[in-house]
Amino acid sequence: YIMKNLLKYLFVFLLSLNLIEAQNKIEKVSLTYGEELPDDNQKIVKIIGEVNNKIYALAIKGKNDFFIKIFESTSMKLLKSKLIVIPEVLDKEIDFEEIFLLNSNLYAIGSVYNKKDKTFNLVANQISEDGILSKQTIVLFNSEVAKKSDRGVFYFKQSPDEGALLVMHTALFSKEDAVKYEVKLFDDKLYPLFSNTEKVKFDDSKKDYEFKIADFELNFLDDVFLVVNESYRDSKKKEQIEKFEIHTFKQKNGYKKEIININISGREIINCKMLATAKNTLKIVGFYSSVKENGKANFDLKGVYNATINLSDNTYDEVKFNEFDYQTKVKLIGERRAKKGKEVKPLYAIHSIVEKNDGGLIVLSEFQTVYVGNSSGIGPLAFTPVTYTKNEIIVTCLKPDGSLEWSNVLPKEQSAAITTMSFAFGAIGGNGNFAVGVAMQIPLVELGKGPEYLGAIPIYKNNQLNILFNDNVKNKGITNIEEIKSLGNYNNAVPSLFIFDNNGSITRKDPEEAIKNELVLRPAVYYRKSDKEYIIYASRKKKDKLGRMVLED
Structure with a gap:
């Protein structure tokens, strides 16, 4: 009896090992995952960084409850998950904006509008290694605005060494025909290193x-x-x-x-x-x-x-x-339209820019649209259908002097539809003739619902561009944009790798054998550790895992 049960447990153990190893393997790419995360309905929307043998991630649950999740680096085992509650300022509730790891200091950042003073404020609270928010609130911005509807937007950029944070606030003053921008640079303790505020007049006549x-x-x-x-x-x-x-x-x-x-x-x-x-x-x-x-x-x-x-x-x-050369236009609009001299529609946003070793650039421009349907319901209970589309990517390689070296098109067709209670594009600010030209970013509150499966991860290593994205298993081996099928159900997607040589020619790598019910990568949620190593997030329905992706030589 003991031997029988021992063999049974051994069989279950070996079976579990096979399940762990059964990944959609793809040549040149190594994907390894940690243990399965708890079924707590918390979906990771940002991998913040890695320091002191810990990985920090931001997760969302429900409409807008954000959590800080802390993992052990080697095993990727979840150590802690803490709800982020930024203390009120002037008895006003703070809207969560972002979270950043500056060297070894972790900060949660939020904003609040002060109706009495007509100011839009940005505040930060440090988070300890145990995920506990400090009660001491740091005021980063106290920006004067014209009114609440024109309070503007805050934009963030981290320094290349991730030790400093640049923040910009822009707001329209329509009665003055002016735009005010305020830029501040903070060190890793959120001490201001530089600040500049300016109202720029414009003549829209x-x-x-x-x-x-x-x-x-x-x-x-x-x-x-x-x-x-x-x-x-x-x-x-x-x-x-x-x-x-x-x-x-x-x-x-x-x-x-x-x-x-x-x-x-x-x-x-x-x-x-x-x-x-x-x-x-x-x-x-x-x-x-x-x-x-x-x-x-x-x-x-x-x-x-x-x-x-x-x-x-x-x-x-x-x-x-x-x-654009003729061949690129054929891939984007078809041979018949290209022969007639038709041009490419302005539906492409710059996805990313890669600095080449020779001083030139590789510019990735992705077809992006957002369709917002009619809301149903009344007031706070209204629901809005939103469809995100992210299709082909124009790949433009420029020489150091800015002239064209080669161009090609990455063929893909992806979309994801969600229903949201509060749709807002904080990443794109503007009013009338004034705009802030920031590329489309999916709001954090919409991630975890499907759009995070879209897009692509560019990897530049050894003077070579590689692009990884989720694709329909039926597109295996296909590089002709006219032959590809849409992604379909992203839960059944498989990773595909496109490799560009020095002339822009494409080599495609697919999993040798697509494994059913496998974890699916979320390309909108990753952290670049080095030019070949990335911390990634993958999931399938309620199963979630943190992992590492390494591009092999």
Whole structure:
């Protein structure tokens, strides 16, 4: 009897080992997971970082209850899970904004509007290694605004070494025809290193006028950059005028403001992103559109532009405009439309920018749309259907001088539909002719419901670009965009790896054998540990695991 039970338990143990090892294996990629997480309905929406042999993650439960989860690094065993409750400020409840790990200091950040003073405040509370919030609240911003509906948005960026935090607040003052931006840089103790507040006037009486705070950036020297894009049509000269004003604040100059002007005519700038490189340059990239003879923009995507600013003397060479080649357009809009000279629709947002070892760039631009349906219900009980779509990615490789080296298209078709009680796009701010040009980000409160399965993870290692994403198992081996099938049920997705060589040619790697009921990667939730190692999150229905993904040589 004892021997019989021993054999039975041994069989169950060996079976469990097989279940642990039975992963969707893919050549060049090693995926290892920790133990299964408790069934507590807490879905991880951000992997914050790893320090002192612990991994920190943010999870959500229900509508907006956020938890700090702490894991042991080696085993990835869950050590603690604590509800984040930021203390009230002036007897007002705080709205959770973000959470950051600055070196070994963990902070929860929230915002609150003060109706009496017409101020929008940002506060932070430190979290201990045990997940306990400090009762001491640090006030980061106390920004004057025109009214609650124009209180603006806070934007965040961490320094490359993750030891400093850059925060920007923007708000519209419509009666003054002005936009106020406030930028602050904090060290790992949230002590302010630099602060600048400015109201920028604009003149929207001009034809086709647009004013945009396009992007902001922080480099390895803790220098701060902000770019303002102003565009309008000169009806007399029949020209489209584009003005870039880069506001530069360098640590070595005591953060004294410097302005770099870049003027462009004859083209419409669709969007603009900045990347501060390791070579102490500032790269400005984005899409541009063609312009009609009367100066009106076509608002299509003609190609990708690039300006490179040398930060040692603030000089820049000629802006490079790289038109999409015929083969790229065929993949995006089809051969028939490409032959007729049709252009690409402006539905692509810059997903990420990779700095190459030679000083050039690889720009990934993803097809992104959000469809918001009609709400049903009344007041706080109203439900809104939202569909996120993230399809093909245009991959543009630029030489160090900004000219085109090669381009290709990553074929994928993904969507996820959810129903939410409070839909709001905090990542995209704007009103009328004013906007803040931040790429689409799925709000934290919407993650954990499906959209986190969409998107892709770019990996740049040994001068080679690799892109991993969830795909339909029926697309195995397919690289032709016209032949791919949509993702379908993301719970049945498998990881696919696309490898780009030095000429932009694609090699696709799929699991040799798709395993049913396997954990599915969530590409919107990961932490980049190094150029080859990533901390990832995968799940299937109620089963969740933290893991590591390593790109093998």
